[in-house]
Amino acid sequence: MSNKIVSIHDLKREFKMGVEIVRALKGVSFDVEPGEFVTIMGSSGSGKTTMLNILGCLDKPSDGTYLLDGVDVGKLSRNELAVLRNHKIGFVFQAYNLLARTSALENVELPLLYNSSISSRTRHERAVKALEAVKLGDRLDHLPNQLSGGQQQRVAIARALVNEPVMILADEATGNLDTRTSYEIMALFQELNQQQGKTIVFVTHEPDIAAFSSRTITLKDGKVVKDTKNTQVRSAKEMLAALPVAADY
């Protein structure tokens, strides 16, 4: 077995829509090494969403192989996939998907509640640590509606970190945020990637965001059309500092 986080070989995914067969992915191959920050780009209809679902173990390939941290996802049952998601993946969604009327701390604790090997003390400690890592250590008891969009997304990132996943999977994680907050969030992702060595796969359609990653994979019509290493990674922190201070800020 390799030490690769993701190893995808000739992956295909087909859907039956009535009598028609829609081929969303037509033989995709790529690997993700530990510590990489990969963006997957593509316009709508490129198979980007299908790729994300398979990467996130929410869906299984019709053909080809997908190894996540050495585990062949295609052979797992529904329940085994759930356990795999719980142990190895941290999701960050565009719409945050926090539980309403539930404190930041309890939102972050949630993934650990589905892992029965973790005691309630460990759960609490790790949730606090994760919230501190996203600089929300002073907002543990705040409810989502008491937090700004950027803060809510940071709670969501803390939730993705708390189970110590092998890969953080972000789906248009800055899609709902303004430019400044987007940069803040990207700065946080870069920090997690560069300082803590977290592997991040970021699905987006914005080239602007892709510039912050170390590698960009572009999908088109269900195939990889471009897979380039980014030699000049932009620093979100510097971009943030360069932003003019807004009058209403």
Place this chain on the structure above:
Amino acid sequence: MKLFNLIRIALKALQRNKLRAFLTMLGIIIGVASVIAMVAIGQGSKQSIQDQLSSMGSNMITIRPNSNQTVGGGARLDATGLQSLTLDDIKAIQKQATYITAVSPAVQAKGQAINGALNWPTTIQGVSPDYLTIRNWPLKDGITFTQEHVNKADKVCLIGQTVVENIFGSEDPVGKIIRFNKIPFKVIGVLGEKGENAFGQDQDDIIIAPYTTVQKRILAIPYIQNIYASAIDEKSSAQATAEITDILRTSHKLKAIDDDDFLVRTQAELINTFSSTSQLLTVLLAAIAGISLVVGGIGIMNIMYVSVTERTKEIGLRMSIGAQGTDILFQFLIEAILISITGGIIGVILGITASRLVTLFLSWPTLVSQSSIMLSFMVCAITGVFFGYYPAQKASRLDPIEALRYE
């Protein structure tokens, strides 16, 4: 550990929607409370009828002449006028019966009781000393008469509370002489209060005297009107009845084809008749209340279905961070069970309170039985599982991808 976590998750989900949880619970609360209160009212009335009947002496057997007997030219006579029961019958029963502990003859006369200037129309009952045992009737004051008094036909008597109130007032009656139909009786004892019987008759409006005294000095008759007997216990009433029938048929020299010229009635028969009526009442009330419990259960199912649809995105999120289908199933099932059990507990408390209030304000007797609490509690727990299962299953079978995209 995992179950504990799931209970935590379910509790938090309920906390986030307190009002909805409470409204769902309301159906169960009303259902359980009404079952308990209704059954309590039904059981209470049954119990109070039983108590009244047993206050007459629950083992008591009454034997009276059969008024269907014709005498002379075919005219039917009133039971008190019939002379088919005699003291020989008493002796026969005393000698032969094995299921009978005590037996007493009885003769009655109506008349006027007089003490000084006060008078009161009442009944004198002539009996043997065993009568008070048979009737389970304690003395409040003084002493009872003995076989000696019976043998000598002494003019002594025991008087009931109503008679005491009407001709003595606050005076102590023991040792005083009263007159009944102009015959002087010495009051040697006062009977304890017995209240009204199940038919509304005042059982305390009575004077009790030796049967010989009433037979010879008031009625001037040699026969007896009734026989009272006491069976060993309530269960042997039927055997006792059969035995008495045999003894009396022999004693009356009846042929096999002849009808009985007497009637044997047990208290147990009466109790059964009344109990079955109020049992029916209880069942009816419980059925009505049970329907409301089912309606409450359907309410849970309805809300849980709505809740699953409304929380589709939440379910998608939970699945994406690692909740298995069974985790979701149990979460929703536990939510339903928590709602129904909490509703059940509140319902039990409310039902008991309602029963107390009914007794307090309407003075209806109520009896909250443990079995009705247990039953309604179990029914509502089962309701929770039953009506919560399908919505929970629906939730657990959602596809995480679609659930996450649900708006």
